[in-house]
Amino acid sequence: MTVADAIRQAAERLSATSDTARLDAELLMAHALGVSRSRMLVTLMREDEPPSFDGLVARRIAREPVAYITGLQEFLGLQFLVTPDTLIPRGDSETIVEAALEVAPDARRVLDMGTGTGALLLAVLHELPEASGVGIDASAAATEIAQENGERLGLAERAQFLTRSWLDAGWSEGLGQFDLILCNPPYVEEDASLDPDVRNYEPASALFAGAEGLDDYRVIIPQLGKLIIAGGAAVLEIGANQAAQVSAIAHDSGFAIELRRDLADRPRALILR
Template sequence: MSNGAAPSVADAIRAAADRLSPTSDTARLDAELLMAHALGVSRSRMLITLMREEEPPGFAPLVTRRAACEPVAHILGAQEFCGLDFAVTPDTLIPRGDSETIVEAALEVAPSASRVLDMGTGSGALLLAYLHENPGAAGVGTDASPAALRVAQTNAERLGLAERAQFHEANWLCEGWASDLGQFDLVLCNPPYVEDDAELDPDVREYEPASALFSGPEGLDDYRAIIPQLGKLLIPGGLAVLEIGAEQAPAVAAIAHESGFETKLRLDLAERPRALILR
């Protein structure tokens, strides 16, 4: 303890990690991120210079929220994705490191796309990360949720990309949803792909929007709706990059082949199937 009265930052982090370990596989990291937030500094600055300081009074309530399985990103209001800081709320999926595979694949196969569509944009992460890396591109993000679109617009403004990104309310299950959008060099999409009866961790099941997670008994309903529409959305020679579940590559590829697409698979950092490129 720093003065005999209150635990040090280091002691408080250690105790919080012990408390969180039964429900979080990243308990120590969670505790460090929450402490840095309570201190109002970066995690790296905290680790280097502030570990002997007293625990701030705002830390304990944050740990209590995390112990109830509330996602760290919701507590912090932000999540890093492709090296960029994205605002997140319970109205959107939290951008995950696995989904960076979608952006990396798109930059590899379509590095100079000039017009990009992100279907089900959520926080805007896929579209804005691609636009950040390709300064010559502009794009459109669609989502059925007005609340999610407000988050995406906020992120575009925060990242200085608002002039190159537009956001529209649209539902790909509705007739004519894309009639005013035109065509694109590149389509990105992380659709709902979780089976309706799948068991999910509480921090996902209870805190993230079900409409962005579940897609029928096999998790394939949205692929069956999206893929047959891609031909009209893509210019000749255009590409689509779709996120898939780890076990879904054969089934989604079969749906794509029925619509006349060739497919190529990309693995994520854990060597699991993650992105399917349609040409």
């Protein structure tokens, strides 16, 4: 069977469980071939199907995310390594980077809280060549992946990744202050209905934050004031229905607040000053 035929059949099989069945099939085939998707589409569609492809499709049918199968995810035009120890960077989170660059275009020191793959921090540093930053995560495995992504993107000299949890006393000691703080904390309600792709595969510690999904905001936001320099800002990702609750927590901590929406016009980021 040719690559083109195998992709077509795989897309039909995947359509029952994926809204992006054709794209999934193409990404899995490119991974099986060891080439980029664009190269595959241009030059390899008449080649024979690689033997590993069917197994990859079976994993996706079982709802394993494509990014975990291939080990890669694109975010703002940059390729990031991902593993089941990290959340998969999503297009919705691009709103955080865009807001950060808008409110702090001259930032020199950046902190990324809950860095995961390092996507937020590294995307900002990629756009701000004079800036340096620190990413923290409670997972040592995640900080290792973030460090590797920094090296792959040529940003390792400007990005430091540390294993620290904001739930631990003294977690911020020695970090200093920052012009810009980024944070995509856990914010999913414990009983939320999630797709199996997310609930069964992505790390629960990076998703869930109590009955209302607000537990981590209540810990993080009161601590931000001592970490932000005068005139600096923090940009926090929020769930689509959490703008009022998180804004109230920020207001009680003395912050002025601005809301930014994502491409689907859902509340996505709060800017705290």
